[in-house]
Amino acid sequence: MKRVLLVVVLIMVGCDSSSTSSSEPENSSWVFVANEGDFFGNNGYVTMIDEFGNQFDSEVLGDVVQALAVYENKLIVSVNNSQKLIVFDITESGISNPQEILTDGMSPRELIVIDDKLYFGAWDPDYNVYQTTPGFLKVLSLESFEIESTIDVGIMPEGLLYNSNYLWVANSGESTVNKIDIYTNSIVETIDVGNGPQNLVSSNGDIYISRRFYDDNWSEFHGSSKISGDQVTSLTYGSGVICGGSVLDFNGQVYRSFEGGIAPLQEDLNLNESARIGSYNQGNVYHVEIIGDHIWFGLAVLNDSGWLASEPGTVKVIDSNGLEISSYEVGINPGDFAIWNK
Numbered sequence: 001m002k003r004v005l006l007v008v009v010l011i012m013v014g015c016d017s018s019s020t021s022s023s024e025p026e027n028s029s030w031v032f033v034a035n036e037g038d039f040f041g042n043n044g045y046v047t048m049i050d051e052f053g054n055q056f057d058s059e060v061l062g063d064v065v066q067a068l069a070v071y072e073n074k075l076i077v078s079v080n081n082s083q084k085l086i087v088f089d090i091t092e093s094g095i096s097n098p099q100e101i102l103t104d105g106m107s108p109r110e111l112i113v114i115d116d117k118l119y120f121g122a123w124d125p126d127y128n129v130y131q132t133t134p135g136f137l138k139v140l141s142l143e144s145f146e147i148e149s150t151i152d153v154g155i156m157p158e159g160l161l162y163n164s165n166y167l168w169v170a171n172s173g174e175s176t177v178n179k180i181d182i183y184t185n186s187i188v189e190t191i192d193v194g195n196g197p198q199n200l201v202s203s204n205g206d207i208y209i210s211r212r213f214y215d216d217n218w219s220e221f222h223g224s225s226k227i228s229g230d231q232v233t234s235l236t237y238g239s240g241v242i243c244g245g246s247v248l249d250f251n252g253q254v255y256r257s258f259e260g261g262i263a264p265l266q267e268d269l270n271l272n273e274s275a276r277i278g279s280y281n282q283g284n285v286y287h288v289e290i291i292g293d294h295i296w297f298g299l300a301v302l303n304d305s306g307w308l309a310s311e312p313g314t315v316k317v318i319d320s321n322g323l324e325i326s327s328y329e330v331g332i333n334p335g336d337f338a339i340w341n342k
Helices: 006-015
Strands: 003-005 029-035 045-050 055-057 065-071 074-079 084-091 094-102 107-114 117-123 134-141 147-155 157-163 166-171 176-181 186-192 197-203 206-214 220-228 231-236 243-250 253-258 261-264 285-291 294-299 314-318 324-329 334-341
Touching (some): 045 065, 045 094, 065 107, 065 334, 074 107, 107 157, 134 157, 134 166, 147 166, 197 243, 243 261, 243 285
Parallel strands (some): 003 055
Antiparallel strands (some): 074 084, 084 094, 134 147, 166 176, 197 206, 243 253, 294 314
């Protein structure tokens, strides 16, 4: 695959129009990949994949490229340990004109765009503080690019979902989900869903939540929950059940990341293991997302001790039958995707 620095590509495209034949098809979409990099490594960046499978890399953007969002012709990047957002212009040729927005000394996490606002979770950057102290949801105007409001939420806000005119926030450091009225920027309900809520998805009027948490001995546990009207159903899986943090809606069915793939969630929240799609090493699965008709996996590299290694990761794309249709070498710890269409 063609893989060069994006800055060079933009110069080539912008300065020599004769280098591209008029008979060549013009790119009309990008998939962006957030390569987190190493914590304190200051080596996070974005990989761009065009509709023809060509790859281009941005320059280094900072310390831990956490999440991505697209708003019209803008790419928004949260750079967690640099306590900033970066906003780029998007065209069919690439990204340009970066604008940095500082996040009040807080570390930005996941992003969601609603109308002309960007909402993002924010943690205290101190490890000894954010695990026990409530975090925040910040509101950025996408017209002025200024933070215009801050909402107090639970500990370690992570997954965000807009559903039924409310913004739902999963507080991963505790057991709650906040339901927020975006017109008043106030919490209207706090719902206990079980320990470690991570990500959220809506399906048929219900909200599904993936959960991951640890006991006092740092043993890892996984579970799923469902909010259906006023009812909450929660299930924690037994030991040995290895899930990730993703919950997804794929072709009208809710799936949970599981054993290196995704498995359907049944009505009682048990996993339909026999219908799993994908079979990668679960320890390498860093992120899973549905883009169009395909399942995109961000795979990290582990060292001999089972910890994340400082090595380039891989993006794998499979179809509904589990057939791998694309593979891309990307940066360290690919942790989020976003798509832009012209």
